[in-house]
Amino acid sequence: MDDTQLPVDVLHWIAALVPLAVLLLLLVVLRWKAPEAGPIGMFTAAAIALLLFRTPFETLIVGGARGVWDALFILFVVWPALLLYRVVERAGAFAALRNGIERYTRNELFLVMGFAWVFASFLQGIAGFGAPIAVVAPLLVALGVRPLFAVALPLIGHAWANMFGTLAVGWLATLRVVELEDPTRVAFETAILLWIPSIAAGFSIAWLYGRGAAVRAALPMILVIATVHGGGQLLLTLWDPVLSTFIASSIALLLLYPLSRWKRYSEPAEGIERRPAMKDEDADATARARDEEIEHEGEPVMSLPMALLPYAVLTVISIAALVPDRVEEALGGVEVGLAFPEVSTNYGLVTEAEDPYSPFAPFTHPGTFLLLSAIVVWIVYRTKGYYEAYAERRDREAGLLASLADDAVPASVAIVGFLVMSTVMEASGQTAVLAQGIAEVAPPTIFAFLSTWIGVLGAFMTSSNTASNILFAPLQQDTVVALEGLRQPPIIGAQSTGGAIGNAIAPANVVLGTGTAGNVGEEGEILRRTLPWTIGVAVLVGLATVALNAW
Amino acid sequence: MRTVMVLGAALVLMLLAFPLVSVGTTGDADALWWIGAALLVVGGVIPPLTRYVIRDD
Numbered sequence: 001m002d003d004t005q006l007p008v009d010v011l012h013w014i015a016a017l018v019p020l021a022v023l024l025l026l027l028v029v030l031r032w033k034a035p036e037a038g039p040i041g042m043f044t045a046a047a048i049a050l051l052l053f054r055t056p057f058e059t060l061i062v063g064g065a066r067g068v069w070d071a072l073f074i075l076f077v078v079w080p081a082l083l084l085y086r087v088v089e090r091a092g093a094f095a096a097l098r099n100g101i102e103r104y105t106r107n108e109l110f111l112v113m114g115f116a117w118v119f120a121s122f123l124q125g126i127a128g129f130g131a132p133i134a135v136v137a138p139l140l141v142a143l144g145v146r147p148l149f150a151v152a153l154p155l156i157g158h159a160w161a162n163m164f165g166t167l168a169v170g171w172l173a174t175l176r177v178v179e180l181e182d183p184t185r186v187a188f189e190t191a192i193l194l195w196i197p198s199i200a201a202g203f204s205i206a207w208l209y210g211r212g213a214a215v216r217a218a219l220p221m222i223l224v225i226a227t228v229h230g231g232g233q234l235l236l237t238l239w240d241p242v243l244s245t246f247i248a249s250s251i252a253l254l255l256l257y258p259l260s261r262w263k264r265y266s267e268p269a270e271g272i273e274r275r276p277a278m279k280d281e282d283a284d285a286t287a288r289a290r291d292e293e294i295e296h297e298g299e300p301v302m303s304l305p306m307a308l309l310p311y312a313v314l315t316v317i318s319i320a321a322l323v324p325d326r327v328e329e330a331l332g333g334v335e336v337g338l339a340f341p342e343v344s345t346n347y348g349l350v351t352e353a354e355d356p357y358s359p360f361a362p363f364t365h366p367g368t369f370l371l372l373s374a375i376v377v378w379i380v381y382r383t384k385g386y387y388e389a390y391a392e393r394r395d396r397e398a399g400l401l402a403s404l405a406d407d408a409v410p411a412s413v414a415i416v417g418f419l420v421m422s423t424v425m426e427a428s429g430q431t432a433v434l435a436q437g438i439a440e441v442a443p444p445t446i447f448a449f450l451s452t453w454i455g456v457l458g459a460f461m462t463s464s465n466t467a468s469n470i471l472f473a474p475l476q477q478d479t480v481v482a483l484e485g486l487r488q489p490p491i492i493g494a495q496s497t498g499g500a501i502g503n504a505i506a507p508a509n510v511v512l513g514t515g516t517a518g519n520v521g522e523e524g525e526i527l528r529r530t531l532p533w534t535i536g537v538a539v540l541v542g543l544a545t546v547a548l549n550a551w
Numbered sequence: 552m553r554t555v556m557v558l559g560a561a562l563v564l565m566l567l568a569f570p571l572v573s574v575g576t577t578g579d580a581d582a583l584w585w586i587g588a589a590l591l592v593v594g595g596v597i598p599p600l601t602r603y604v605i606r607d608d
Contacts, residue, residue: 036601057588065569068565068568069569072569338573338577406555409559410554413598416562416566420591
């Protein structure tokens with residue numbers, strides 16, 4: 001990554017930015033569908049690698065094949081998550097869940113906040129790789145949220161939990177690639193910065209739901225949950241960073257019950273006149289539509305506990321597999337993968353041989369937890385006769401597996417395209433030139449501000465906080481050593497926080513949501529909502545990094 | 552022809568490239584990794600083309 005022969009100049013820096021700019025242009029401005037835009041980004045990165053980064057064809061193809069393998073890690077979440085979604089939907093569980101929850105509270109704002117922020121964060125605490133978006137988006141659609149917002153809201157809501165979520169896989173990867181002088185201090189200062197997206201998520205989701213009136217109505221909930229999420233994680237990093245997000249997000253989830261008993265959140269919120277996130281902006285019309293739907297479909301085919309079964313099973317399986325050290329060690333020991341040789345560019349950038357490359361541990365992967373959950377839930381629901389009962393009330397629909405393919409194939413093509421683009425950029429040196437270009441021209445204070453943006457860039461390219469840190473944490477560390485006036489904890493913290501908030505605009509995450517929310521093709525519209533949020537939060541985190549660095 | 556079927560074929564081609572390139576480049580079997588490269592390129596070209604040449608019934 002730090003090879004001095006790399007052409008770190010204006011021409012190559014702009015050229016390295018082109019694949020990302022093309023991808024954003026196609027998705028956001030021209031509104032192409034993600035499976036169409038992803039491969040174009042891939043070919044753009046390859047063309048620039050060949051023409052301007054002196055990349056031999058074999059290096060390019062090895063880089064591309066590595067991207068296909070990296071994509072499989074995400075595809076193994078996409079397919080089981082979509083299968084779980086279909087298994088749940090075809091049994092009428094979403095309708096039952098919505099009706100059951102409304103017996104506890106008819107406060108739509110509370111429900112939207114609860115699912116998009118609190119439940120999505122909890123899921124990120126145990127199972128990452130985009131699973132929270134894939135699981136929560138259809139739940140929000142069932143509540144009457146427009147599909148566009150059903151994807152955008154959990155993207156924003158879960159972002160803060162990426163770094164120490166999935167039992168801190170991002171943190172553990174950072175420890176592997178950077179030698180930290182004081183890991184506890186780095187984790188603590190990272191958690192300070194992560195508090196910003198946590199608070200911003202609460203305010204933003206309320207605002208997107210119903211503008212200022214909704215923010216005022218949700219204020220106590222925002223303060224309580226953000227304190228538990230951000231403050232809880234901050235304190236827990238002093239004890240064990242690995243469990244910090246999991247414990248904080250679990251406590252926040254439990255707090256939803258007492259909050260739902262409070263009259264403020266058990267009754268419909270008053271005074272919220274504009275509800276742009278909802279399918280029907282008129283709350284009364286939404287309620288009438290639901291009553292008509294219940295009248296048409298009859299009472300739900302299952303009880304609320306049965307409708308909640310998939311999420312309980314998913315939680316139990318994930319915790320059982322990951323939390324006890326011995327179980328995690330035993331299951332994680334089974335790994336598969338293929339080898340790649342050492343390749344290099346004519347600028348001297350070497351990608352070392354790996355055998356196996358990035359091995360895949362199927363038994364500790366969230367995809368396995370989702371798949372097992374889908375199988376268990378399907379058996380239970382089938383035994384109870386829910387599929388037959390619910391099918392009698394519905395029009396004839398395509399088979400379960402045909403529906404799964406309709407949802408998963410376009411998302412999978414897009415994800416392979418994004419990941420191949422990312423690995424081609426990495427293998428050819430485009431990624432390194434982008435980051436080194438910033439590091440070379442920025443004075444310490446400016447670099448402290450921009451370090452967050454490097455993390456965002458990594459997450460946007462790879463759709464992973466972990467991958468962003470593996471790519472860029474060493475560069476951030478090198479810059480701390482090279483530039484006087486930078487401290488390691490806030491800079492690594494800014495990289496990690498940037499990697500977390502970048503997940504809100506990561507195309508693979510967006511595609512995961514559109515797959516389950518049923519709005520494939522709206523990826524650009526979703527990015528139009530999450531991009532301003534990411535930029536705004538990155539500015540705040542950048543300023544906080546400057547302050548922390550001077551502290 | 553349904554777009555999802557064409558995209559499915561493109562996906563399979565791109566996924567097949569991974570083992571072929573791995574085995575071809577580590578085992579000095581040039582033909583294998585060239586086939587893998589061709590599959591990756593063809594699999595990548597198909598999805599953008601669906602925008603212009605395929606209409607779902």
